[in-house]
Amino acid sequence: MVNMNSLLKQAQKMQEDMQKAQEGLVHIQVEGTAGGGMVKVTANGKMEVLSVHIE
Incomplete structure (x- = not known):
């Protein structure tokens, strides 16, 4: 039988x-880049866009 406290x-701990x-x-x-490097987007691991650079 499994110990409920354990x-x-x-x-x-998993939480x-x-x-x-x-x-x-x-x-x-x-x-990420697109258009041959003309567009650069930087994001974090929470999928929040940090910057967008368009040349």
Whole structure:
């Protein structure tokens, strides 16, 4: 039989780990280009656009 306290502690730890991972997404930056480099977009891991540069 599974110990209910152990199961609840494991679920709480998983929730805390997910929260930390989501908070870390804001620090990831990616850049995409189009039009032979004429358009550059930078976004973070939370899919928020940080900058758009059009030449």
